[in-house]
Amino acid sequence: MSASSTTPPGSSGVGRPRPTVAAMPRYRPGRDASQADVDADVGEAVKLASNENPWPPPEPVRRAVAAAAEGANRYPDHLSTELRADLARHLGVDPASVAVGAGSTGLIQQLVAAYVDPGDGIVYPWRSFEAYPVFAALAGAAVTTVGLVDHTVDVDAVAAAVTPSTRLVFIANPNNPTGTAVDTAALTRLCAAVTERVGHDTLVVVDEAYREFCDPALGDPVTDLVPHFPQVVVLRTFSKAHGLAGLRVGYAVAHPEVIATLDATLAPFLVSAPAQAGARAALECLDEIGAAVSRLVAERERMRTALVEAGFTVPPSQANFVWLPLGERTGEVYTHLERRGLVTRPFADEGVRITVADPATGDRVIEALGSWIRTAGGGAAP
Ligand SMILES: Cc1ncc(COP(=O)(O)O)c(C=O)c1O
Structure with a gap:
């Protein structure tokens, strides 16, 4: 049976979802590293999109x-x-x-x-x-x-x-x-x-x-x-x-x-x-968990300091991620990072959220954002 004129938007005609369901925003999970569009020779893709802990549980x-x-x-x-x-x-x-x-x-x-x-x-x-x-x-x-x-x-x-x-x-x-x-x-x-x-x-x-x-x-x-x-x-x-x-x-x-x-x-x-x-x-296991949290907090502060020094605006973070309010340059920065295997979370025309992980990953983020601000960013602070 084909969709009729009474079919709610978003429905193919099977069942009758409440109009609210058809209209409501969908929750968008962060992209997996395996979905990244990675250039050759940039190392493994890593997911920094969902604020997960980078280490397995104790x-x-x-x-x-x-x-x-x-x-x-x-x-x-x-x-x-x-x-x-x-x-x-x-x-x-x-x-x-x-x-x-x-x-x-x-x-x-x-x-x-x-x-x-x-x-x-x-x-x-x-x-x-x-x-x-x-x-x-x-x-x-x-x-x-x-x-x-x-x-x-x-x-x-x-x-x-x-x-x-x-x-x-x-x-x-x-x-x-x-x-x-x-x-x-x-x-x-x-x-x-x-x-x-x-x-x-x-x-x-x-x-x-x-x-x-x-x-x-x-x-x-x-x-x-x-x-x-x-x-x-x-x-x-x-x-x-x-x-x-x-x-x-x-x-x-x-x-x-x-x-x-x-x-x-x-x-x-x-x-x-x-x-x-x-x-x-x-x-x-709160001692072990607390030690991992301390490492992530230290890494967050290191990343934020480096990114502010590079010319980015980074609000002080109390979480396991940092926020770059990039406005209309959001898509450009997101793609720049993704090509380098860094899968972050973009919010269109607002900014990019980057989950804090281990220092080696943090170095990759700092390097990639530094290269963007030196080239495409034209040296200008966003
Ligand atoms: C503010 C906030 N609340 C709740 C959650 C969800 O956490 P949970 O995995 O416990 O559902 C998140 C996860 O990203 C979050 O950012």
């Missing part, structure tokens, strides 16, 4: 994952009970304040499913994490975006955008893709202003996917915000610092009522047993 974590895979004929523990208990101990909170999900992305999806009806408001700064518009559109939410100032979240403008119909505020901190972060004093101001405007009816979600790469002086929302603002939800993940992006496991820390609501929307057995076991084992 050996005890790999062993725990392999052992858990032996029981793959059984469903996992639906609520990840033991992992919750471990996390609660680790964070010094009650287990009833912790939910586990399929990465922080899974928890973002659950939050939207649990709190947002069609027409309800969601507020977030933009540009930010690309999953927010996807899930907001899927829910039929009324989205309000708030511009960044100096590549940084403007908490006062975000607070001013909240209305009684706002159900969720998402703050990626550090922000993706700009890498900048605000401290818990600024977030306290935001939460106080939101409370003043709408009481506790609007959840403020602090998405800390890159927390472990931050300066501790920025504060800790679990201790600085959650006890004081029952509407705060802190999201964290094992994908970045802990090197478990492939296992899909993250967690939320929030008021027990919010956690119970999140659990009500958890798809059955969503977090696999290997993911639960890997995350538990990672919590036993």
Whole structure:
């Protein structure tokens, strides 16, 4: 049967997806290194597009994952009970304040499913994490975006955008893709202003996917915000610092009522047993994980210093990536890097995000961007 005039855009006529689904933005994963258009003699292609950890997880974590895979004929523990208990101990909170999900992305999806009806408001700064518009559109939410100032979240403008119909505020901190972060004093101001405007009816979600790469002086929302603002939800993940992006496991820390609501929307057995076991084992390897994080933070600072010296604008990053706001030269720089085997993440006409890896890779990035600014860049700072 051919597509009829009533077929929604984007559909070939098989089934009837909701118009919202046809119209919503698609999440774009970073390109794999194997897809790179690499010139001869430039070395291996490397993926610097998804802010992954360049190193495999610690050996005890790999062993725990392999052992858990032996029981793959059984469903996992639906609520990840033991992992919750471990996390609660680790964070010094009650287990009833912790939910586990399929990465922080899974928890973002659950939050939207649990709190947002069609027409309800969601507020977030933009540009930010690309999953927010996807899930907001899927829910039929009324989205309000708030511009960044100096590549940084403007908490006062975000607070001013909240209305009684706002159900969720998402703050990626550090922000993706700009890498900048605000401290818990600024977030306290935001939460106080939101409370003043709408009481506790609007959840403020602090998405800390890159927390472990931050300066501790920025504060800790679990201790600085959650006890004081029952509407705060802190999201964290094992994908970045802990090197478990492939296992899909993250967690939320929030008021027990919010956690119970999140659990009500958890798809059955969503977090696999290997993911639960890997995350538990990672919590036993925090020295090794912390050492790798320190190496990445040192490398981030080295790269940023070199790129600023070369003439690039690079906002200070608190994450495991750096952001080059290149405007209309974005495509040109992205292609220049990709030809040299460096697969980064372009945001058309805005900039290029580059994941920090080991120093040898960092040298390749610095050299490639240096050669661009000396030649195509004409020596001009973008
Ligand atoms: C701000 C932010 N939140 C959440 C995520 C998703 O992480 P996870 O792998 O836990 O779903 C990312 C990943 O890129 C991110 O940048």
